[in-house]
Amino acid sequence: MLTLVDLHTGDTITLAILDSLEIRDPYTLLAVHTGGELAAHGPTGGATAADSHAATLALDSTTLAATRPTPLHDPAATALPTTCWVDLPTDLAAALRPALDDARTAVLVLLDRTGGRLAAVGPFPTHATALGYQPHRYDGPGPDGRHITGTVWLHPDHGPWLRELANHAQPVWCTNWNHLAAEWIAPRLGLPATWQHVPVHAGGIRFGHQSKLSPLYAWTARRPLAVLDDEFGGKDPFAADQRTADGAPTLLRPVNPYHGLRRADIDAVLTWLRQL
Incomplete structure (x- = not known):
């Protein structure tokens, strides 16, 4: 826990600091924009926390088309379970591309264009490790x-x-x-x-x-x-x-x-x- 104090007014606020690498139920919020850009936001603890970020994204972006909370698969595991995959319309799967402003995310999105599905893996400690560096x-x-x-x-x-x-x-x-x-x-x-x-x-x-x-x-x-x-x-x-x-x-x-x-x-x- 971290408590911040305003020295002039005496007001305080206490925050819970959560290490993203220790989230027990990690989720990411996938955001699709009108131009086909796919961004991953998070990680967060649970689907509800991920979904709550959608309203903030909508206020900050005029191109946001859709969002979806998606569970994160442990990157240390060697195989993806069937439950990790999210089905997509085939035309959407063919049109999606990475959003450049999402470059520092610690989440890796696996896109199966032929099968019309995607899965999210993470969290990773850095963007570089997510890309395999x-x-x-x-x-x-x-x-x-x-x-x-x-x-x-x-x-x-x-x-x-x-x-x-x-x-x-x-x-x-x-x-x-x-x-x-x-x-x-x-x-x-x-x-x-x-x-x-x-x-x-x-x-x-x-x-x-x-x-x-x-x-x-x-x-x-x-x-x-x-x-x-x-x-x-x-x-x-x-x-x-x-x-x-x-x-x-x-x-x-x-x-x-x-x-x-x-x-x-x-x-x-x-x-x-x-x-x-």
């Missing part, structure tokens, strides 16, 4: 040369996906990590330490362009180039189109920064390579 402790020089310590989240699926790309193209690192990408990140993803890196001093958008692209274009010269990155400038697509028109096919594939690299990103590059 694993923490790696880093203690060494940072991109600017100063010593840093912290956690780097890496996804075990990314290594095999990138090795698959390497069967069709030459992968190179182009990141502020520079040589540390091959020396530190690569072995933790099961990637060879021999992949080259294009030296960059800083990333970010400057004058409408991702600053990493300039040294990458110079290194690539006239060869076809596909770039996977979570940040491009407003002028970058036009520059890529111009490179393509000048005989250097260029693909800029934006990676959703809230979810990181996904299989659809890899498939998009593979499809583009086959069309060259």
Whole structure:
């Protein structure tokens, strides 16, 4: 219990602090918006608590179409019981997509489009763990040369996906990590330490362009180039189109920064390579 006291008036309020990871009957409130966005709110203790949040959502959003309290399945369990699945109309199941403003949720929604159903799993301690990322402790020089310590989240699926790309193209690192990408990140993803890196001093958008692209274009010269990155400038697509028109096919594939690299990103590059 936590009691808050207003020092000027003497008014007090007592709150019960509930650890979301220790909820005995965890539920999430699924919210569907008119554009097909699906958001998960919670976790909460029980269906009634989850359902009570619907009125607040309706006041805050003009696009809310429907809500439904949904039980959370324990992520430590290896199989989903039949009772965890919620039936959906097939047209709704086909139209649903993640809401970007739901990126920090600790709930993972499994959507079976073919079967017209969904299930919710959680709670997870972080958004990264819900997506399958694993923490790696880093203690060494940072991109600017100063010593840093912290956690780097890496996804075990990314290594095999990138090795698959390497069967069709030459992968190179182009990141502020520079040589540390091959020396530190690569072995933790099961990637060879021999992949080259294009030296960059800083990333970010400057004058409408991702600053990493300039040294990458110079290194690539006239060869076809596909770039996977979570940040491009407003002028970058036009520059890529111009490179393509000048005989250097260029693909800029934006990676959703809230979810990181996904299989659809890899498939998009593979499809583009086959069309060259």
